[in-house]
Amino acid sequence: METYSFEDFVGDRDVFLAEHFNKKPLLRKGALAGRLDGLPSVRQLDDVLALETTPPSYLRVTKGGKGVPSGAYTRTVARGAALAEAVSPEKVYELFRSGGTVTWNSLHHVLPSARRLLAPFTDTFACEGEVVLFVTPARNDGFAPHHDSIDVYVVQVDGTKTWRVWATPEIRRGDEGSYTPEELGEPVIEVTLAPGDVLYVPHGTPHAAAAKSGLSLHLSVGIEPRRWRDLLKDTVAAVVEDEEFHGFPYLADGEGGAGGAGEAAAAAGLSRQIELLRDRLAHLEPVAEAKRLARVGRERSGAGRTREFARLHAVDALTTDSLVRRSAAPVEIGDSDGTKTGIRVGGHRLAVPDAVARSLRELDGGRPVTTSEFFPGVDPARSLSAARGLARIGVLEAAEHAVFPVPDANGEPRNSRQKTPDSTPHTANHTDDQGK
CATH class of the missing domain: 2.60.120.650 (Cupin)
Incomplete structure (x- = not known):
């Protein structure tokens, strides 16, 4: 191949x-x-x-x-x-x-x-x-x-x-x-x-x-590589997703009764939003944003292909001896309430035992761990179950194979570079094409 x-x-x-x-x-x-x-x-x-x-x-x-x-x-x-x-x-x-x-x-x-x-x-x-x-x-x-x-x-x-x-x-x-x-x-x-x-x-x-x-x-x-104007549009679009930009202004035109006062209020509101946007852009971390723009670009339609069925099949095939690791999906790990820790990934919010949250933090560097050791302090079958659950939503991946595409909140793949047990990325092979 x-x-x-x-x-x-x-x-x-x-x-x-x-x-x-x-x-x-x-x-x-x-x-x-x-x-x-x-x-x-x-x-x-x-x-x-x-x-x-x-x-x-x-x-x-x-x-x-x-x-x-x-x-x-x-x-x-x-x-x-x-x-x-x-x-x-x-x-x-x-x-x-x-x-x-x-x-x-x-x-x-x-x-x-x-x-x-x-x-x-x-x-x-x-x-x-x-x-x-x-x-x-x-x-x-x-x-x-x-x-x-x-x-x-x-x-x-x-x-x-x-x-x-x-x-x-x-x-x-x-x-x-x-x-x-x-x-x-x-x-x-x-x-x-x-x-x-x-x-x-x-x-x-x-x-x-x-x-x-x-x-x-x-x-x-x-x-057609994206130009700076395309990249900047993506950056601004991501920044204005913040709740502070979700208001509904009334852009009065002076003819609807509010007159000049309405126009002045709209202009003042717009000024505040522009200032807020300027501040958010000024505090963006360029290296992290460049990585995000690259990832978003590779996720677009026409860039790469989804292997979600193959990914889920590999998840179901995990055993207690299988190796897993953190995927490329961004994961927000919150604070513990004493027994459980909240995490957020791909639009999913859930609470996991503190021991699982600690394992996720320890795996952030990419090192693998067996599914039986992923959840310390419990029997291997329960640890495997926890690993499978997090793998299904894209937090973990099978370490024996390369990165699978991780779904985002809309079910779209987050990563276009992937392998499955029977496929290799960036290849061309007649066996899975039409007429074979």
């Missing part, structure tokens, strides 16, 4: 971030040569195309660099009393045979192997991303020269495709844009990608590609 890291795609991470990221394209010939078995491939496309529940919006067909109207490859189907549009595989095949490029957006929504391919990127940049599959028939251009609004990491999987990539402009225009070859001049990279080659194209960089000798399939990992 192949395991991929971010370095497999870009080489030395520090060199890539210093010399290429957000600056200029990067070509890595043979970066994944001989290591493509786990990636989505041509042989899976028929199964993906036959998924009857997949909305047509996932699929796009282009010919001659222009989009084909979706009505040319969809059909109307009856689902109960309602009518819906569905992809017609036969129409897609016909368009492909006649020179159309087929694009499958958000392939990670469908294939676990595509989601694992995405994981090293979303983990590195702490943001969501997308895997898009492009399959082009022989001797056909895919798209006219254009630029994208996101960074693109291209992995050639089957066949070959010739790419032209122009210099990344200092000032990048708009979200997307098209060009003519004449206005672009000479490309800085002109290369035929073979299976295993990787190409990085920064956002706003003009590029074009064409299949030559045979059918070509490549995967594009699209990443």
Whole structure:
């Protein structure tokens, strides 16, 4: 089972971030040569195309660099009393045979192997991303020269495709844009990608590609790292969750009877809230907040995947000899009332025996302990029961395996880096994909 890291795609991470990221394209010939078995491939496309529940919006067909109207490859189907549009595989095949490029957006929504391919990127940049599959028939251009609004990491999987990539402009225009070859001049990279080659194209960089000798399939990992304005919005949103910001002001406009006095009161209230916000932001611990922003970024939809059933299965399989440890979930441990201590995790509030609270504090450094020793002073079966209970809500995890995703108050995973007894993170393997 192949395991991929971010370095497999870009080489030395520090060199890539210093010399290429957000600056200029990067070509890595043979970066994944001989290591493509786990990636989505041509042989899976028929199964993906036959998924009857997949909305047509996932699929796009282009010919001659222009989009084909979706009505040319969809059909109307009856689902109960309602009518819906569905992809017609036969129409897609016909368009492909006649020179159309087929694009499958958000392939990670469908294939676990595509989601694992995405994981090293979303983990590195702490943001969501997308895997898009492009399959082009022989001797056909895919798209006219254009630029994208996101960074693109291209992995050639089957066949070959010739790419032209122009210099990344200092000032990048708009979200997307098209060009003519004449206005672009000479490309800085002109290369035929073979299976295993990787190409990085920064956002706003003009590029074009064409299949030559045979059918070509490549995967594009699209990443849009969060900008400072995005991170600051997340920080402020977290700060204003405090109860002191939960009031309901009346922003009088002078026409509702309160007049100038109402406007003055609203302005004064707003001033107090701004001052409070300024004070809370001034007292934030930057290192802790940076870690929180990274964790939140990795939890977003499209970043990583949930393994909650596998996590709970592992919890049920714990025995008195099993090792457990504190998970990455934030836990608030309160004061003792003499016999029990209150704790809060993921929206859960509960009281645990003081001995259990002491164990949780002692395990904060990450060291493991057997479940029979987790609750000192009681028989092993009761200690195991206490450990299982805390593991179910995400406070503890099985130490024999890596970190499981811990659910938050809404039941969403808190951590996208995980292993289960039968899976490895950041891998791509055909065994759990469609059509196997």
